[in-house]
Amino acid sequence: MTSPRHPSPDGPHHRLPSTAHLRALEAAARLGSFERASHELAITASAVAKRVAALESLLGVKMLSRTGRGVEPTAIGREYLEQVNVALGLLTRSAYHQRASTSRRRLRVATPPTFGRDLLVPHLPAFSERHPDIELELMPSIPYLDITAPGWDVEIRFGDGAFDGVLSERLTDDTVFPVASPAYLARVRFDTPADMLRRGVLLRCPLEPWGPWMRAAREHTGTGDVDEPTQGHRLMDLGMLMEAALNGQGVALVRRSLAWRYLQAGRLIPLFAIEARPTSAYYLCSPRGVDDDGSRAAFGAWLHEVCRAAQGASVARDA
Template sequence: MSAPRRPPNFSALRAFEAAARHENFSRAADELHLTHGAISHQVRALERELGRPLFIRNGRQVTVTSDALKFSQALARAFDEIAAAADAMRATTVAQRLTVTAIPSFAARWLAPRLGGFIDLYPEIEVVLQSSGQLQDLAREGIDVGIRFGRGNYPGMLVERLMGDVYYPVASPHYRDGALPATPQDLAQHVLLRSVEPWAPWLQAAGVALAEPTGGVMFEDLSLLIRSAADGNGVGLVRHVVAMQEIAAGKLVRLFDIEVASPDEYYFVVPLAAAARPHVVAFRAWLLGEIGAYQAAQDLTRRS
């Protein structure tokens, strides 16, 4: 193993970067709380070490050379990374509060049952889970992470796709004393529960000439529609991710093999200022791991 390379003196690098940015030794001295002579001394020492001039001098006026300008810009990026890493280290010395918001159906039926695993890994982090269907201003409201169901257009945010979802009809096994619809065409004789998610795309995919159902209750939260379907009030069109618990428990039965991909998908959305915070980084890594395990289990179920 080769010995690590020895970088130039850090103080000299700081002095040079400030002097190059201002193209003025006096302003660099003011910024770093040094004297003009100290900046000049540091810069000359760095020039000797690098074996080349960094400035073109004309009396007290200095102009950074083109190569030195690129060098100073690289140093500025490195100093920013050092500062960010130091901030991250400081943040880990105090208890962290992580505020997560997600649509109610996903929060209650997919995320909340799994959060215990995150708490076991990071007991020092206090997780505040908010369920809301509204598109909050995450940065303004102090929310660290938003899990959104949409098209991924969230300006000014760090956005990462998590997974998609599919729609299909379900009913309670006790609906109409077990006389469930045998074919998609039979749905014309049944109560179709309504939510903000339209039936039309699934009906079209199934080749059923039925109009979008109207009247009755409109469920704005898919969790409420799932509960109504489980109570035997009708046939509901559900997303797999939020209905699979009731299906696995036998409270709902999936009808037919036809499913339609949702045009909306789940996204991890974070304000840019929060993206590098240790508790946000930890939550993202944990969440991606949980989604990977969930999708692997779904793939195994489909193949079996």
């Protein structure tokens, strides 16, 4: 006696989507947006939307509708999701799927030292909490000398965004402004920008020229020098520039994305309500034509959040 035959799921009458498409639909519906779903699934928001669209095309029905705040399931989508949640729940509870995974993804990140120290490292615990299966390996690069450690998967670059041979996306869009330590300001008090330019020690760094801020100050006040300072030590690294200011050696030009910790702690005090658009920014770069296992997209989405938070950090200004 032969055993009863069950219809094959691969038969001509079945249209079964992949679990990746089902998980994209479930996460987007539950979290209410493709962006939030992308963080959970460690893929881009665009990839989530494409998977949902492919599922809708396969089934011939609309599963999600867009709202002013994100997305929400349609009536048919809610009914379908009830079945999807049951199926995914059964798969999740399978003993075979509950075995501890030993596979971990490693992402090698090349970063300028100051960006790595002041933005990446302080937030590493938050990244590990969100993506426990991804290990970051931070490798130093030197923007001024155009030196990068070999073998990187993603690289943070400082410049104008015109980088050959890589895909790049802008990370920072903050302004620059002068700061000094409380100890320095106790010795030298500035009442106006022109006063600071005349009597202050302007710390110099070729990566953060004074020209943009001087032009902005002259537009605001109608007076002031627009030439780069020509005297004093030159510091070839933004971290050394901030360290000199922290030690009361003069006035430094900084951006909030790097100096946010020192500004919030009151160790550096902003001078005047004048800010300028710098000539350079930080960019996240990746090699062309290389497949991503999801770790690059996950790191990029997280790093954009970190940069936005650092740029928006509020501090009290010096009167």
